[in-house]
Amino acid sequence: MDTPHSVLCTSSRIPSMNTANFPWLTTIILFPIAASLLLPFIPDKDGKTVRWYSLIVGLIDFALIVYAFWSEYDFSNPNLQLAESYAWIPQIGLNWSVGADGLSMPLILLTGFITTLAILASWPVTLKPKLFYFLMLAMYGGQIAVFAVQDMLLFFLVWELELVPVYFLLSIWGGKKRQYAATKFILYTAGGSLFILLCALTMGFYGGTPTFDMQALAAKSYPFNFQLLLYAGFLIAYAVKLPIIPLHTWLPDAHGEATAPVHMLLAGILLKMGGYALVRMNAQMLPDAHAYFAPILIILGVVNIIYAALTSFAQRNLKRKIAYSSISHMGFVTIGIASFTDLGLNGAILQMVSHGLIGASLFFLVGATYDRTHTLMLDEMGGVGQRMGKIFAMFTTCSMASLALPGMSGFVAELMVFVGFSTSDAYNPTFKLIVVFLMAVGVILTPIYLLSMLREIFYGKENEELISHQKLIDAEPREIFIIACLLIPIIGVGLYPKLLTQVYESSTAQLTIRLRNSVPTLAHHEEVPALSMNAPEIK
Numbered sequence: 001m002d003t004p005h006s007v008l009c010t011s012s013r014i015p016s017m018n019t020a021n022f023p024w025l026t027t028i029i030l031f032p033i034a035a036s037l038l039l040p041f042i043p044d045k046d047g048k049t050v051r052w053y054s055l056i057v058g059l060i061d062f063a064l065i066v067y068a069f070w071s072e073y074d075f076s077n078p079n080l081q082l083a084e085s086y087a088w089i090p091q092i093g094l095n096w097s098v099g100a101d102g103l104s105m106p107l108i109l110l111t112g113f114i115t116t117l118a119i120l121a122s123w124p125v126t127l128k129p130k131l132f133y134f135l136m137l138a139m140y141g142g143q144i145a146v147f148a149v150q151d152m153l154l155f156f157l158v159w160e161l162e163l164v165p166v167y168f169l170l171s172i173w174g175g176k177k178r179q180y181a182a183t184k185f186i187l188y189t190a191g192g193s194l195f196i197l198l199c200a201l202t203m204g205f206y207g208g209t210p211t212f213d214m215q216a217l218a219a220k221s222y223p224f225n226f227q228l229l230l231y232a233g234f235l236i237a238y239a240v241k242l243p244i245i246p247l248h249t250w251l252p253d254a255h256g257e258a259t260a261p262v263h264m265l266l267a268g269i270l271l272k273m274g275g276y277a278l279v280r281m282n283a284q285m286l287p288d289a290h291a292y293f294a295p296i297l298i299i300l301g302v303v304n305i306i307y308a309a310l311t312s313f314a315q316r317n318l319k320r321k322i323a324y325s326s327i328s329h330m331g332f333v334t335i336g337i338a339s340f341t342d343l344g345l346n347g348a349i350l351q352m353v354s355h356g357l358i359g360a361s362l363f364f365l366v367g368a369t370y371d372r373t374h375t376l377m378l379d380e381m382g383g384v385g386q387r388m389g390k391i392f393a394m395f396t397t398c399s400m401a402s403l404a405l406p407g408m409s410g411f412v413a414e415l416m417v418f419v420g421f422s423t424s425d426a427y428n429p430t431f432k433l434i435v436v437f438l439m440a441v442g443v444i445l446t447p448i449y450l451l452s453m454l455r456e457i458f459y460g461k462e463n464e465e466l467i468s469h470q471k472l473i474d475a476e477p478r479e480i481f482i483i484a485c486l487l488i489p490i491i492g493v494g495l496y497p498k499l500l501t502q503v504y505e506s507s508t509a510q511l512t513i514r515l516r517n518s519v520p521t522l523a524h525h526e527e528v529p530a531l532s533m534n535a536p537e538i539k
Helices: 004-011 024-036 048-072 105-121 129-148 152-161 163-173 178-204 214-219 224-241 250-257 260-285 287-314 318-337 342-373 389-402 409-422 429-458 464-469 477-495 498-517
Strands: 081-089 094-100
Touching (some): 024 048, 024 081, 048 081, 048 105, 094 152, 105 260, 105 477, 129 163, 163 260, 250 260, 250 318, 260 287, 260 342, 260 498, 287 318, 287 498, 318 409, 318 429, 342 409, 342 477, 342 498, 389 429, 389 477, 477 498
Antiparallel strands (some): 081 094
8 A cells, every 4th residue: 555655756756748857946046036127127006016926926936846846856865856056157166056855845845835925915015015026036036045055155145145135124114123123134144144154165175176065065074173163153153043042132123123024034934044054064064063062052952942932921022022932942943953863853844844834924913913003012902802803813823833732833843852852862861851841841931921922912901092093903815814824734734744744854864864973872872871961972
């Protein structure tokens, strides 16, 4: 009897024409960018034409992603697929090299899905609509490129490409402190990007013939101390984007001033770039150094979970409260990456996808609530659930997903990280006990501040001053459709996680073997005494 995976693979390979050699990823990356260049020439006075044009472009690109995934991607193959490579600047070894494996394909699908919905969420935008949608489409291609490129120097270029649209989206369409938030965002992220460039050049020119191909760089043999320096540089860069405390302070400010569609891109995709790069560059390319830094990642992850959850308690601004909640949830990603187990690493990737969906839904609803109440201060709300029942129901459902209610994707992802780390033989039992206890405390704190938030917004007595000055209308069909689209995969993955995990299990299994082989006590026999939490034995 065929398994679901074998049925899917065989049924997916019946296209009527040979598409194996088609440049799928190049087309998917460049199509929205090329389409954005036509926006200035589209006749439009009120923004209606350009928003439909942008939505159609987004839908076409997402359809291309889904078709390429369905027809050309093999779940059982852990190696690079849909690979393309073209010489660009051969004098320095720079190539246009793209490809996808289990580490990147889930995030490419997530990017297409979230960005298309973010374009639909941009319907109320009336200020400079051509420029707005130009930036959104440019972001579309740039974000996918981050997850698809297989050349380190090219990775740096596309990493920088997506910073520019976010800066303008914040500085032009943001709130009262938009200039401050946008400037802080660009300073933090561009400053972190310098470490990517330095490490990429160092790795590329190390050891003879210059090359920036990621697979070639991963195959090089680096001295251990050299690996540690490279790992530290990459970690600083990706800790800014993930974000990891104390390099997180740009995120609450950016979320505090952003509009709903920009929120969706920040929470749904940009944070995941940091987690992806941490797996792709730090863990995959520098496994020996990863074994040394892994306990540090665990500690940083725990700090993220506890500190951000406690800080979220103190926030009276709704956007900042959800922003700190995002930081807390991303702590599970770093713990899963450093677990040295298949289950923990699988949970980390599932958490990135799950949080992308849940974070996008919560921030979209925050924007919808603000559009009606014109306030973000919880003290000025109260009782609005009586007049906005549909928004209340959607907000409650998405909050349940965020607090890891069983049956939703957040629960499965966090449980996998929990079990993966607690069963890891890479750390001594005392260290594991302390970390698991603190993770549990973070999980307990999450429903407390989220349920308290719901109570302050929707329950209790209505704020008469708010009611008298604002017309509180309920959700419109467009908003219900966006949340429904996000809830379907949240609940689907929560009920049947293999829908997603089968996409990347073969790649994570291969990476886990590589990581465990970098530590002799894990590589040979499971009954060897566990590693010290502070001093892993490096091969």
